[in-house]
Amino acid sequence: MTVKAIINGLPVEVAEGTSILEAARKVSVKIPALCKHPDLDHTAACGICIVRIKATGRTLRACCTPLENGMDVVTHDPEIVTVRRGIVEMIMSKHPNECVTCARSQNCELQTMCADFNINTTDLDNLVPNIPLDDSTKAITLDARKCISCGRCIQVCQENQNVWALTFMERGISTRIAPAGDISLAESPCVKCGQCSAHCPTGAIVEYDEGPAVWDKLADPELHCVVQIAPAVRVAIGEAFGFKPGTNLTGKIYAALRRMGFKAIFDTNFGADLTILEEGSEFVERFAHGKGVLPLITSCCPAWVDFMEKYHSDMIPHFSSCKSPHEMVGALSKTYYAEKIKIDAKKIYMVSVMPCTAKKYEIQRSDDMKSSGYQDVDVSITTRELARMIKQAGIDMQAIPEEQPDHLLGAYSGAGTIFGATGGVMEAAIRTALKLVTGQNPPRAEFEVTRGLKGVKEGVLEVAGKQVKIAVAHGLGNVEYVINKVREAKLKGEPPPWDFIEVMACPGGCVGGGGQPYGVTDELRIARAKGLYQEDQAGMWRCSHDNPYIQKLYDEFLGKPLSEKSHHLLHTHYTARPLYQR
């Protein structure tokens, strides 16, 4: 069904239910809007997108008003522009004038809006509230003074992620965002996924910045600083340097990190390959040998682990005991690598560069994260922080030649790369599971059923004549459906609906992570994922078990997957945690 209407005197035909905001694009109009985000249902909060309905003369919000048959809409006239300007001016009267010292400067939707409306002077009173900063999680920082009450963070936290940490407190002019009950974020159900920061139009929610701390460590001559980069970082960081979304900058990032002073450049993709060997073996144990319960659920996403421990702790027996890849690389850097280069592990300072804010929390989530005898990963920074550090160092990403990683913990297969996209862990695991069960590599490495942005992807794969039922969920809001089906089957005493489940907290998986460059949309998620799949296809090795450095690691150090040493260094435990920590 379509509707036919008039916008600015021009005929428009769109699908029924299309908002005026979207429909206006057909007549080359981008209606200014501040609270509407393409990922999210409208919040209708700002009012900047007002348009006039000719028949009634009334102004309505374009973001939330569907175009109707016969509607005659005007998207701008002098009064509408005056009102839009008035709203931006009002919002600014309650927003701190701290642009130059704000993490979102030059990348702020409010700042852009102010520039467009040239809000340079105002006769409105300054109404900026005095609300203390909340950096209690040491993962994301909430500065409620900078909040414009657009409601995106609450929408994404409650509706999309189903976490329900953030809400509006008080009302009227005193309205502010805060964890429900006015406790700190660390005490709230927050899982640090950072989707709030990814969707915030201003600097009200940003990552906890560790850039200066990393520079300090790099300056310390006693320390041996090493670094690893996660799969999704390489296809997103380019956006901060003018590259097309999805451009793979792996070699340039290695080079930049080396020039910043890191002594060894590792890759989390190596850890991903290792995870596959451990988790793949775990799956085969459970699936083929009946040791442990099915389905097996992936554990490489720390926000998902936190969410599970808080909301679905009955799923603990289903969880893979594998640590996440960067923790594995961290533990090995302070054991295997330290032994190899004969350095005291306490001098090693491991930095992980992640698309993720939850990794900042994960590095201290339990004593298992100190399996090397030291904290396995000393600090975790986001893609956004690394981009800033590269700029601080003055490194020209366009010009810098590509380099290689330190292969010992840096070589990787295509299976490791695709960990960064939703479904990638599943696809990589199945490639290796096939080998483990049949002794042969899969005839075709691609499993399309795991790819794409559908919220829950389900499928059946053949492994040695047996059917493996899989499910892939991304975006925590999609998890409940999967978990409930598992519970239902358990209650009824039926076989589990799936044998293997992958969950990533962020929509799109890590490419859409809470620590990635701002402005994420599905279009960007697809482009970034494409960058990863291209690298997988072009790579020398498609399967984790084919990575010779992984084989070498087992030969020289770990023995075999699920060995005692593996368990000590690469695996962890889970515990039910209260939603509210006080």
Added chain:
Amino acid sequence: MPKFTPAELDAHKAKLLAAAKKKAIIKVGLNTCGDAAGALPVMLAIKEAVAKAGVDAQIVKTGCAGMCGIEPLVEVSIGGAPATMYGQVTAEAAREIVEKHVVGGKVVEAFKVPSIAEMSSDKPVAGKQYRIVLRNCGVIDPESLDEYIARDGYQALKQTLTAMTGEQVIAELETAGLRGRGGAGFPTFMKWKLTRASRPGEQKYIICNGDEGDPGAYMDRSVLEGDPHAVIEGMIIGGWVIGASKGIFYIRAEYPLAIERIEKAIKQARANGLLGTNILGTGFDFDLEVRLGAGAFVCGEETALIASIEGKRGTPRPRPPYPAQKGLWDQPTMVNNVETLANIAQIVLRGGSWFGAIGVGRSKGTKVFAVTGKVKNPGLIEIPMGTTLRQVVMDICGGTTTGKPVKAVQTGGPSGGLIPASLLDTPITYEDLQKLGSIMGSGGMIVMDESDNTVDLSRFYLDFSIDESCGKCAPCRIGGTQMLRTIDKIAERKGTAADIAKIKRIALTMQRGSLCALGQTTPNPVLSALRYFESEWTERLLPAVKK
């Protein structure tokens, strides 16, 4: 308890009407207003005096008769003679009234005030009170189902369920021209029709909006307290017409007596087969529950009200989808105001054309107002639409208490505006009030005399609206406070002409950019004060700097 069938309801009514009457009937107004004025000790004094004298008298507690300025009110009727109303009755006076009037048969002139019958007309004439909504208020015991039944109670329900179709009821409402009495004036038949047509067969809800909150307005409270069954009957008919099996009374928690009486009436109706399963033996199932509002003014807005019932933060959401499409728990829902619902049974019984003949233009029927401020006779009045403001202020309410001339009348509460004395001949209709920059609103009417200042008055209303802004949308959340700051500057005689322009600029942004009616109408009191009393503002400005 008997569960009424239609025939049994009629038989019961006939029995009630035929029952032997006591020689004397003494009524004491015991709504919140009467109680606050001290009607309970008066009631006790009357009981004692009657017992002592040994007279054959029935003592009835009633709802509010409307004359709130002269509570406690006691009405005496002997042997079916026209009733005498006494005002400002003390316990002592009550004993005297029993002794001299009830026992002695002689009216006590010292306390006599006009009775309800004397105050109102039995024909709908502009300028005179005419009671449809308030017909039972102050007349019957609101806690007695029998008294309601004796006054044609549940006859409209019987007629609807046994002799009408939903379309017929809607057609009557269309002929009647009834519009929403909550303030916006949306045609009621349209709301019923849309909700009836929406997703047939699915769970639907009808909600009574009892979240009255305008400063000085208490029409809905008085109706809920004084005639709860009339609202319930309207709800059941509405539920049947739209196909709902559940209705919810959303009443603000600050109305404990209204809640108590509605809950009591619901139980009575349920026990007598008028509510619950198989209503009047017709197979129609419908039940009611009461939910309390937590004190946010904005929850009078229907989408915020629905959010509040769902346990969410009470903030409005954009429409469409309208509640008729997606309301409570995403199901088709119809939200009607208390006064709107109190009209329903009478329209069904007496016909849409009867109702449609009352009033003028597109404003039909009557409207209840709570008239307060500087009038001699403050209180609750019900007048046919088209009555002028002057008739209300001067004729019905007796002019100002101070003897000073009327300066302005404020209608529509914080969403309405000031109407200057020069426009008092304006007829009260939705359209006429809107033309003047005010609104009909839910029925608050505040009268000011020459000693009141409109800068301070509009500041009061603005302050109220700012306090009640939910904070969801930027224009309302921030604009109100910015406007208030500017008015304060002017009030402190520090403002300039630029500040007047700034107020108007902020007002435009709020009117056009706010999501719901609260924010869109917040500037109204200020704008109307500026429009009609500009000199009161400019005289406070700093003199222009000479260049």
